[in-house]
Every structure is written in structure tokens, then in C-alpha cells.
Amino acid sequence: DQQVKQNSPSLSVQEGRISILNCDYTNSMFDYFLWYKKYPAEGPTFLISISSIKDKNEDGRFTVFLNKSAKHLSLHIVPSQPGDSAVYFCAASARGSQGNLIFGKGTKLSVKP
């Protein structure tokens, strides 16, 4: 039973356009959400996070939106760059869990020049 779901295994966008990566969760106890980026043969790299008390967090080209009622979050990258091509993982945790993260299966983003 997957608690964090990324239903799109892959996404392809043109350089300069917006990339939107989606994530759904089922556990209402989750109150902290993160996005990690992973290149081949490297560990995941933290990208951006959002607490459940917010509905939006922005950091440069990256914005995460949280819709608690729908148990849905999305990562927007604008403008997309070829260097953004990687696997993106959505992760969630509940405060009582001491921080261990529950990850989705990831979405492979390809940004074409």
C-alpha cells in the first residue's frame, strides 16, 4: 500500500517551458513534504520542502504547491533547463515519525534543448 504516489513515471518538456511534477499521498498524518532530485549514480539531493501549514513555497525557479484537502502536491520548475533532467522524488514525513521519509517511486524528467 503506497502512501506516496507519483503516477507519472516520466515527463518530457522543452527547454524554457514549465515542468509540473505531481505527487499524491494517502496518510493524513503527513505534515512535511519534500522534493529530492537524483542524478544517476548519485544520492538524492534536497530541492525544496513545504510544511502542511503552508500551501506554497518558492525557491528560485522551483515552487511547491500543497493542496491538503486533495492530499496532492506539485513541483513547478520554470523555466526548465536541460540540467534539470533527473529523477524527482516526492517524500513525506509525519512529525511523530522522527523524520524518516516515505518516498514515491519517482518521475524521470527530461528537458530537451
Add this chain to the structure above:
Amino acid sequence: GAGVSQTPSNKVTEKGKYVELRCDPISGHTALYWYRQSLGQGPEFLIYFQGTGAADDSGLPNDRFFAVRPEGSVSTLKIQRTERGDSAVYLCASSFSPLEKQYFGPGTRLTVT
């Protein structure tokens, strides 16, 4: 400052053998996590240390898996009587405290033949 390091980067072992995987966290990080990533999946939580003690080992799949962190810094994940299903990338992460963002190492790719 160095990031999280893991050794070895690759380990091939025969079914039934014992293996040790090492993690060197970022200096000063008190929280240390082990995750396992199988092909096509996101990282899956195994165990979390706060200081020297295992605060949450609920993710360890069975009693063949054990981890230690005797001095509150370096951690070793130990797998006894390895099985082919143990083949995966084992990731280590550390953070200043349990609720801070986690920094991942590059992982150890374990292959059990």
C-alpha cells in the same frame, strides 16, 4: 565541508555471505538514516539513529539486518546470510536533527549473486 560518504560504492557478494556497509555522516549531524532503493522504486526507510541509539528500526525487513553507530558518528549496516532479494542500492542520510532536511550519500550498490 565533506558530504555524506559511503563505502564501498559497489559490493558483489555470494548468497549466504555476510556484508558490512559503512556510512560517514556530515560532521555534527546527530541524526542518521539508512534507506534501501530497489530498481524502479523510491528509497525505503530502514533505520534511524539519534546519536548512538537506534531510535526507530521499524523499517528493517528481518533479523538478518542490523546497524550500529557506536560513537554517534560513523554507522555500519550489517547484513547476515545475504539473499538475492537484498540486492539494491543502500543509501545513508544525515541531518542536524530529526526534523531537518536530510543529506544523502551516493549509496552502496549491493549485488548478491
